[in-house]
Each structure stands twice: as C-alpha cells, then as structure tokens.
Amino acid sequence: MVKLRIGHPEDPDYQERLEEFEARIARGEKIEPGDWMPAEYRRQLIRMISQHAHSEVVGMHPEGAWILRAPSFRRKLILLAKVQDEAGHGQYLYHAAETLGVTREEMLEALLSGRAKYSNIFNYPTLTWADVGIIGWLVDGMAIKNQTMLAQSSYGPYSRAMVRICAEETFHHKQGKEAVLLYAKGSRKQRQMVQDALNRWWWPTLMMAGPHDTDSPHTPLLLRWGIKTKTNDQIRQEFLNEHVPELLDAGLEIPDPHLRYDEKTGNWIHGPIPWDEFWKVIGGEGPMNRHRLETRRRVHEEGRWVREALEAYGRRRLAQAAD
Amino acid sequence: MDTEWPRWEVIKQDVPTAPLQMVGSVHAADPEHALLVARHVFVRRPSAYALFVAPAEAFFMVTQEALREGGWEWEAPLHPEKPYQVYRKATHRRSMTYGELVGKVTAQSPVDAVKKALLELPGPFLALWVVPEEALFGAGESPEVRESWFEPAKAKVYRLQSYYGLVGRHPKEVKRG
Numbered sequence: 353m354v355k356l357r358i359g360h361p362e363d364p365d366y367q368e369r370l371e372e373f374e375a376r377i378a379r380g381e382k383i384e385p386g387d388w389m390p391a392e393y394r395r396q397l398i399r400m401i402s403q404h405a406h407s408e409v410v411g412m413h414p415e416g417a418w419i420l421r422a423p424s425f426r427r428k429l430i431l432l433a434k435v436q437d438e439a440g441h442g443q444y445l446y447h448a449a450e451t452l453g454v455t456r457e458e459m460l461e462a463l464l465s466g467r468a469k470y471s472n473i474f475n476y477p478t479l480t481w482a483d484v485g486i487i488g489w490l491v492d493g494m495a496i497k498n499q500t501m502l503a504q505s506s507y508g509p510y511s512r513a514m515v516r517i518c519a520e521e522t523f524h525h526k527q528g529k530e531a532v533l534l535y536a537k538g539s540r541k542q543r544q545m546v547q548d549a550l551n552r553w554w555w556p557t558l559m560m561a562g563p564h565d566t567d568s569p570h571t572p573l574l575l576r577w578g579i580k581t582k583t584n585d586q587i588r589q590e591f592l593n594e595h596v597p598e599l600l601d602a603g604l605e606i607p608d609p610h611l612r613y614d615e616k617t618g619n620w621i622h623g624p625i626p627w628d629e630f631w632k633v634i635g636g637e638g639p640m641n642r643h644r645l646e647t648r649r650r651v652h653e654e655g656r657w658v659r660e661a662l663e664a665y666g667r668r669r670l671a672q673a674a675d
Numbered sequence: 676m677d678t679e680w681p682r683w684e685v686i687k688q689d690v691p692t693a694p695l696q697m698v699g700s701v702h703a704a705d706p707e708h709a710l711l712v713a714r715h716v717f718v719r720r721p722s723a724y725a726l727f728v729a730p731a732e733a734f735f736m737v738t739q740e741a742l743r744e745g746g747w748e749w750e751a752p753l754h755p756e757k758p759y760q761v762y763r764k765a766t767h768r769r770s771m772t773y774g775e776l777v778g779k780v781t782a783q784s785p786v787d788a789v790k791k792a793l794l795e796l797p798g799p800f801l802a803l804w805v806v807p808e809e810a811l812f813g814a815g816e817s818p819e820v821r822e823s824w825f826e827p828a829k830a831k832v833y834r835l836q837s838y839y840g841l842v843g844r845h846p847k848e849v850k851r852g
Contacts, residue, residue, distance in 0.1 A: 354737075355749075357741070380767060384738045384764070384801070385736070386736060386737060386738040387740045387741070429831075433834045439716075440719060443716045444699055447700045447701075457679040503769065508764075508802075511769065512771050513699075515770065519771065523839070526836055527839060529842045533842060533843050597849040598843060598844075660678055662704035663680060666681075666704030
C-alpha cells in the first residue's frame with residue numbers, strides 16, 4: 353500500500369511544491385507513487401497510460417484475426433507470440449496506472465462504455481496477410497518511436513513499463529520487416545499484396561503520432577512535466593527518416609506524391625496528412641470502431657462466468673484457510 | 676459493476692546469482708492463480724529462475740521524499756516480531772523493475788520494518804518496500820518446477836530480436852532511397 357500525495361492549485365503551498373516538483377523533473381529524477389504530484393499530472397498520466405493500455409488490448413484483435421490463417425507454422429508461432437506480448441503489455445500498463453490509485457475495473461469500464469480512447473490505428477481492418485507484415489514493420493515501428501520516448505518519462509512506473517515493452521517490441525518490428533521485404537522481392541502477386549497493404553496503412557500510420565504540434569493542446573504541459581519528452585511531429589519525423597529509405601530500397605512505392613527528401617535538414621518531408629479522416633475515425637466513424645468495441649464487450653461478457661467462478665473459489669479457499 | 680480479482684505483486688529472479696526484483700503486478704483469485712498469470716505476463720522470455728507473488732496490500736511502500744517530510748507513518752497494530760523482506764530503488768536510472776531485494780529485517784509492523792531497514796540496510800533509498808516474508812508464495816524452489824515453468828520460454832527464440840538478425844540494408848546505407 354502506498355499513500356498518494358496529490359497537490360491542488362488551491363492548496364496554500366501549491367506554488368512552492370510545484371516549483372520543487374518541476375525542479376526534480378528538470379534534474380532528471382523520476383517521480384514515484386507516494387511522491388507529491390500535482391493533481392493535473394496524475395490526471396494526464398491516468399489518461400495517457402490507460403489509453404495506451406487499451407490500445408495494446410484492442411490491438412490484439414486485428415492481428416489475432418490472422419492467427420488461424422497464418423501461411424506457415426513458423427509465421428503462426430511468431431504471430432501467436434506477438435499477440436501474447438500485446439496482452440502482456442496491456443497488463444504492464446494497467447499496473448502502471450494502478451499505482452496512481454485508479455482501478456483496472458474503472459479503466460476497463462471506461463473502455464467498454466466507449467468513453468476511453470485507444471489508438472485509432474486499430475479501427476482499420478486487416479484485409480490480407482500482408483497487413484500483418486505491414487503492421488509489424490510500420491505500425492509497431494511508429495509505436496516503438498513513441499514508446500522509446502516514453503521510456504524516458506518522468507513517472508517511474510510508466511517509464512518502467514515502457515522499457516520492458518520496448519525490449520519486447522523490437523522483435524515485432526523485425527519480424528514485420530522480414531515479412532514485408534520477403535514479399536517485396538517475391539512473386540508479382542506477393543508484391544501487389546504488400547504494396548496494397550502499404551497503400552492502406554501508410555496514412556493511418558503517420559497519423560498514429562497524433563495531430564501536428566500546433567493542434568495538440570496538451571503537448572506543452574506534458575513536455576514541461578516530462579511525461580512526454582518529444583513532440584508528435586518529432587516522433588513522426590524520426591519514423592519517416594528511418595522507414596522511408598528502407599521502403600524505397602525494398603522497391604515499394606509510398607502513396608504520397610509530395611514526399612521529398614530535404615537536403616538541408618536531412619529530413620524526409622511528407623505531403624498533407626488527411627486529417628479529416630483522422631477526426632472522423634476518432635469520432636467513431638472508422639471502418640472497424642463499432643466492431644472492435646462490440647468484440648471487446650462480447651468477450652468481456654463471455655468471460656464473466658470464469659471471473660466469478662475463480663473469485664468464488666478464491667474466497668472459499670481463504671475462508672477455509674481461516675477456519 | 677464487475678468482478679475485480681485481488682492484485683498481487685510479482686517478484687522475479689532472473690538467474691541464481693541475480694537479486695529478487697519487483698517487476699509489476701497481476702490480478703488473480705488466489706496465489707496459485709497469481710503465479711500462473713505472473714508466468715504468462717512476466718516469463719514469456721528467458722530467463723527466470725524463481726517467481727514469487729504476494730498480495731499487493733501486504734507491501735508497504737515509502738519514497739525518500741515521504742520519509743524526509745514525515746507523515747508516512749500510520750498506526751499499525753504491533754505483532755510479534757517476524758521477518759520482512761526489504762526492496763529498494765536506489766537510482767533514477769532507466770529500469771524495467773521497481774525494487775530490488777536488499778536484505779531482511781525482523782520487525783513488529785511494516786512501519787517498524789521501514790525504520791529498521793533505514794538503520795540496518797545499505798542505502799540510498801529513493802523508494803523502499805517492505806513485505807512480511809510469510810506473505811510470499813513461490814514457484815521455482817525445485818528443479819522440476821523450474822524446468823517445467825521456465826525452460827520452455829528459452830526454446831522460443833522467435834520471440835527474440837536477434838533471431839531475425841539484420842534484415843535488409845541499414846537505414847544509413849539507403850538514406851537517399
């Protein structure tokens with residue numbers, strides 16, 4: 353058990369404590385549960401960490417759909433391991449949020465009722481096996497950029513979950529890249545399939561980094577408190593600089609006619625991102641929003657008897673032990 | 676509302692020479708269940724030598740800041756002396772674990788255990804957890820259990836980044852596409 357110490361702006365010592373708190377973060381210290389923190393710091397963390405946890409959990413669905421249809425036993429083992437990892441990552445993250453005094457039940461309730469968000473990328477369907485490769489290489493590639501940044505986060509438990517996740521996630525990225533490069537060098541049909549997957553996932557992947565910095569109201573505070581250590585546009589740029597040359601080298605075409613290399617900065621510059629679609633999908637109008645939530649609700653209901661039975665069994669054992 | 680199983684802190688030892696480390700927590704109905712879930716969540720990869728769980732409420736945690744400022748002591752009934760394990764976080768460096776076992780004290784309450792740990796065990800303590808040893812349930816004491824619980828993960832090399840080696844050319848080589 354740990355006693356949380358939350359500061360509110362109306363507290364008489366708030367300003368003074370806030371300065372000490374910000375100085376600690378500036379020195380690179382980690383904030384631990386039980387250390388003084390502003391209520392807003394806690395609120396932002398719970399929002400971000402639970403959203404992140406939900407993304408891991410919902411993220412199991414698009415890929416899980418392909419476990420039974422994997423083209424070989426090796427690919428099936430890899431995909432099974434990957435989907436299991438996502439479940440584990442959800443657990444690490446729910447735990448990190450729990451250290452802030454929110455319960456997992458409350459977080460799941462927020463997800464199932466549709467109040468909580470999860471990464472928009474999982475509201476797109478996985479139409480062919482090539483999507484599994486593209487998700488591994490690009491979607492996980494973008495996720496890793498974000499997670500590596502969050503591993504530096506000022507909140508100890510969030511940072512620790514991220515370090516653990518990054519260590520495991522690198523295999524997801526590599527297996528995806530391996531699969532995509534293989535198809536890119538494969539038969540005409542395989543090349544078409546992987547190009548089609550790239551066409552569909554490219555823009556949603558770029559949108560994963562979040563709105564442009566100018567449209568991201570939380571960013572300055574999140575940076576000041578070290579919850580995030582890079583902005584959305586920085587993450588997106590890092591992703592582009594790493595992946596664009598590799599995709600082109602593989603002979604794939606990137607579906608952005610304005611994409612260009614900037615000699616001066618050494619950056620790959622993307623064309624206008626279709627944000628209308630982003631806001632539409634976030635608002636629930638994406639191709640899979642309803643399906644994902646319905647599936648989550650259904651599996652939650654179908655698992656209810658297991659949760660209740662195990663709880664009854666555990667309670668009885670405790671009672672017997674007490675006799 | 677729904678059922679939420681109790682929360683259990685998970686303690687893992689990677690190899691016989693490594694310290695026990697607090698790695699996170701799981702929800703489960705009883706200790707055996709907690710150990711099984713802990714194995715699925717925290718031992719999907721090599722390597723583990725031992726795994727323990729204890730009810731989350733059995734842990735008492737204080738940070739250096741709380742220790743300095745006071746107000747962390749709570750009135751707990753004293754009981755006959757019993758052994759407590761003490762875990763500490765010693766640096767702000769990047770880590771994937773919470774606390775590391777630093778020693779044991781004999782104490783009459785969690786607060787008493789914290790006070791003794793500060794006197795008897797090596798610091799610094801940026802954060803400190805104490806847990807009565809009797810609250811821990813373990814797997815891995817016997818070679819049979821170790822083999823069936825922890826060895827299979829070692830054969831699953833496709834979970835490792837190194838299994839894929841260097842795929843394609845390095846980004847630097849293909850910078851301009």
